[in-house]
Amino acid sequence: GAMGGSASLIPRDLLGEYQELTFLSKQEILLAYKRFSELLPKEERESAFSARVPKSHILTLPELRANPFQHRICHVFSTSETGDDSMSFEDFLDMLSVFSDSATSDIKSYYAFRIFDFDDDGTLDRKDLEQLVNCLTGQGEESRLSSAEMEQLIHNILEESDIDRDGTINLSEFQHVVSRSPDFASSFKIVL
Amino acid sequence: RDSQQAETEHLSRWKRWRRTSSKSLKKALSEVRGLSSYLVLWRRDIHSIEGKFGTGIQSYFSFLRFLVLLNFIIFILVFSFVILPIIISKYGIFNSTIAYISPKNIDKNCTIYEPSGNKGLVYFYTYLKDLFSGTGFLEVTSLFYGYYTIDTVWISVMRYNLPLAYLLATFAYLALSFLWIMKRSGEGFMQNLVHDADPFQSYCNKVFAGWDFCITDPNAAQLKHRSLQYELQMDLQEEKLKQKIAERTMKEKLRIYSLRIFINIIVIAILSGCFYAIYRVTVFSQGNSNVSIRNDTRTDSPNLFMQYLPSMVITLVNFNGPLIFAFLIRYEDYAPALEIKLTLMRCVFVRLANIGVLLFSLWGQISNCDTDKCKPCGYNYKLYPCWESDVGREMYKLMIFDFLVILAVPLFVDFPRRLLVTHCSCKLIQWFGQKEFQISDNVLEIIYGQTICWIGTFFSPLLPAIATIKYFIIFYVKKVILIHTCKPAARPIRASSSNFFFLGMLLIGLILAFIPLGVSIARIPSSKACGPFRNFNTSWEVIPDTVLQFPTALQQILFGMASEAFAVPFFMIICIIMFYVIALARAHKRVVEQLREQLVLESHDKMFLIRKIAEAQR
Numbered sequence: 001g002a003m004g005g006s007a008s009l010i011p012r013d014l015l016g017e018y019q020e021l022t023f024l025s026k027q028e029i030l031l032a033y034k035r036f037s038e039l040l041p042k043e044e045r046e047s048a049f050s051a052r053v054p055k056s057h058i059l060t061l062p063e064l065r066a067n068p069f070q071h072r073i074c075h076v077f078s079t080s081e082t083g084d085d086s087m088s089f090e091d092f093l094d095m096l097s098v099f100s101d102s103a104t105s106d107i108k109s110y111y112a113f114r115i116f117d118f119d120d121d122g123t124l125d126r127k128d129l130e131q132l133v134n135c136l137t138g139q140g141e142e143s144r145l146s147s148a149e150m151e152q153l154i155h156n157i158l159e160e161s162d163i164d165r166d167g168t169i170n171l172s173e174f175q176h177v178v179s180r181s182p183d184f185a186s187s188f189k190i191v192l
Numbered sequence: 193r194d195s196q197q198a199e200t201e202h203l204s205r206w207k208r209w210r211r212t213s214s215k216s217l218k219k220a221l222s223e224v225r226g227l228s229s230y231l232v233l234w235r236r237d238i239h240s241i242e243g244k245f246g247t248g249i250q251s252y253f254s255f256l257r258f259l260v261l262l263n264f265i266i267f268i269l270v271f272s273f274v275i276l277p278i279i280i281s282k283y284g285i286f287n288s289t290i291a292y293i294s295p296k297n298i299d300k301n302c303t304i305y306e307p308s309g310n311k312g313l314v315y316f317y318t319y320l321k322d323l324f325s326g327t328g329f330l331e332v333t334s335l336f337y338g339y340y341t342i343d344t345v346w347i348s349v350m351r352y353n354l355p356l357a358y359l360l361a362t363f364a365y366l367a368l369s370f371l372w373i374m375k376r377s378g379e380g381f382m383q384n385l386v387h388d389a390d391p392f393q394s395y396c397n398k399v400f401a402g403w404d405f406c407i408t409d410p411n412a413a414q415l416k417h418r419s420l421q422y423e424l425q426m427d428l429q430e431e432k433l434k435q436k437i438a439e440r441t442m443k444e445k446l447r448i449y450s451l452r453i454f455i456n457i458i459v460i461a462i463l464s465g466c467f468y469a470i471y472r473v474t475v476f477s478q479g480n481s482n483v484s485i486r487n488d489t490r491t492d493s494p495n496l497f498m499q500y501l502p503s504m505v506i507t508l509v510n511f512n513g514p515l516i517f518a519f520l521i522r523y524e525d526y527a528p529a530l531e532i533k534l535t536l537m538r539c540v541f542v543r544l545a546n547i548g549v550l551l552f553s554l555w556g557q558i559s560n561c562d563t564d565k566c567k568p569c570g571y572n573y574k575l576y577p578c579w580e581s582d583v584g585r586e587m588y589k590l591m592i593f594d595f596l597v598i599l600a601v602p603l604f605v606d607f608p609r610r611l612l613v614t615h616c617s618c619k620l621i622q623w624f625g626q627k628e629f630q631i632s633d634n635v636l637e638i639i640y641g642q643t644i645c646w647i648g649t650f651f652s653p654l655l656p657a658i659a660t661i662k663y664f665i666i667f668y669v670k671k672v673i674l675i676h677t678c679k680p681a682a683r684p685i686r687a688s689s690s691n692f693f694f695l696g697m698l699l700i701g702l703i704l705a706f707i708p709l710g711v712s713i714a715r716i717p718s719s720k721a722c723g724p725f726r727n728f729n730t731s732w733e734v735i736p737d738t739v740l741q742f743p744t745a746l747q748q749i750l751f752g753m754a755s756e757a758f759a760v761p762f763f764m765i766i767c768i769i770m771f772y773v774i775a776l777a778r779a780h781k782r783v784v785e786q787l788r789e790q791l792v793l794e795s796h797d798k799m800f801l802i803r804k805i806a807e808a809q810r
Contacts, residue, residue: 066412143418179396181400
């Protein structure tokens, strides 16, 4: 059926290699290939492996269109040299692998850190946390927390996670606090 | 990919071979897992629910799936050890025969038992009535305990001791349920013990793990945004409230504590009233069944309403109890999270205690020995010649009624409500609004049903099969209700805390199920007119009886283990181990605290050095 058809489009050794390098199973890789090639215009579908899909097309995927972190996700996983956040098939697989069920929590927390780091400076400071909370509560004026509430919330977050009291959260502090969080593994996943 | 290839070049040949073989093993395992994932029940349904309503509600449906599997396995266990040998011997496969129990040393009167299986021509509606009340033709089937009046089953030359198998199967399914639930709740429980910060309320958990990346529907995303905002605001408010509570004066504290004690007394009074009502109704319903007490015989009431009266009263209490508790708890001025937990605890207690009260009032009737009625046999043999079947019948009726209520409520309440809300724009109805999927109420329903199943399986071995079918149908009913009539809750329950909560409540139900079963197996004399334990005083006695047939050395060991000389030192050793482990955990916590302080000092040192370097560079 469909699986047999697309299996012939991915050479076997490449499929095996993808299975080794990512956390995805064979069915998931084939399904990812099918969805990725649907995003390409018809002429480019044959050379799916070298094509790059612009960000606007990626954001039409149902799994990403409702996600408030969609721009950050594209930015983090894109390996485009021109900085336009377009994704190749391998970037796409990379993203699905990190968000899959079988990815280790280390990998997930590393990429979560990079996604939440809005200014890409390697630490989560107050501005990053503020933007993070605003993403969570939704776009729009009436859905934001008041500044007093935001202050109290950021103060509490730093209190719980900033171990060395330097006012920012670095990668190891973030990974430590996320390892104690029971919901992280079940919420940080995307399954096609 | 590049880094992996670079790594492989550096390894020796032996390690390279090991790595490739482990990779191929992993590939094989993942293939098997891929195939077996197709077999997981309802995988796609639960995934779509997760996408639209979030992981909190999805955990409810996973819980339902777990119960279907549990009941199915219990049924397989009971079937293969109790029912299968009987079927084999009934059809004479493997040259097998049945040896029925012949009563020894028992008063003739105790053994009179004539179940009125329908004889002759009867109206069709009698069958229907019997189906619902477990009497008539159902009474003599393998549904109830009374059918298993079998001593041994001879399969070719092997002797299969059915009474022992029946009792051991009961213990086995209880132990299996207990272990499976413990295994499933293991993770959440460990986290709760080790980390002192309450992980379910932690802000970091809510912010970093707050967004459900599984959500695909923009409407659901909108709702999730709003619920996150609401949740964060509620938590911040609650924190401010806690600060205020900590600053309360002595006078205020006294006032609040005395108010709480008063309200608790009211709650206890209400509960006692409900229990008394259930007791009276059960006695009344049983009394009504004894149509001609003068002739000292018992025929069941032809009135279906009278038969279902205890079930109806219990359902009424189960329904009103939570409303009353929710109303009262507002005056007790607790923190909001504690309010929810306390209300849920009280509701669970009410539901489970209702079953207990029903059973104990039944036993009161059975052991009603005021005018010498029990002399020969130890229980009221004239009215209840086969009392286990009667208890089984009550459990069966409870289960059927519970199922009917769960089917009827959506049909007569939820769908009309949804229709009214969408088509009628009257202000009052719009204020009522669409129904929210209340997870806690639904979970209490299932736990109530499961507790009935656990208690009832001893008296009615086919009950787990009925429970499996019941939960199977309930899954689809609830799914339809969810998708067509509900809007997602404004205050969602988180996935992790829900899993732990569901399993914890289920465990409480299981432990409470041990009590009635223990009493009926070990204390109340088993009926002499039917059942596998005819020749024993109580059902438990089959085990000492079997042990006496073991070789003497083994007997002595087993009796030694059961005596006080072994039990007391064993208990003391367990206490010592427990205290040791607690002391170890406390020491670990202290080490963690010290390490944290060290980390803070390190960062101060780092800041200090950086400043020094900056100064030196100037």
